[in-house]
Amino acid sequence: MLKRQLARFNHIMQGIERVYENYAKSVGLTYMSLTVLEIISYNETPPTQKEICEQSHYNKQIVNSIIKGFTDKGYLEFREVESDRRNKQVLLTDSGKAYADEILNPLWEIEQKAVTVLSDKEREKLLDMLERCFDAYRTATEQK
DSSP states (O other), X not given: OHHHHHHHHHHHHHHHHHHHHHHHHHTTOOHHHHHHHHHHHHOSSOOBHHHHHHXXXXXXXXXXXXXXXXXXXXXXEEEEETTEXXXXXXXXXXXXXXXHHHHHHHHHHHHHHXXXXXXXXXXXXXXXXXXXXXXXXXXXXXXX
């Protein structure tokens, strides 16, 4: 039974990832680039590259490459972190904000439609369970 449940869980998670991959492709991005754009756009304070790596779970080289691509298009700029001048925050330029809105607003609408099939209480329960599962995965891989 557990094996069947894990297969179902993996199928669902991979299906959700495919939806994002297909959306990213439809707007001319990779799934990883879309993820990085979301992180930069949705953070309350501009993230550093290190924070983007932590939030995306991508390595430094991948994040650096994606950021360079967006920077070359004029969508991103950098600002030194006052408390640590070695780190730089990644910010959207005005054209970057317009680009991010064009890409992310339709995705936000899709996500809203998808999650509102659940009640507020069901969404909280789902998030709590997924977080517990993620923590358990991380712990199990660290112990291996």
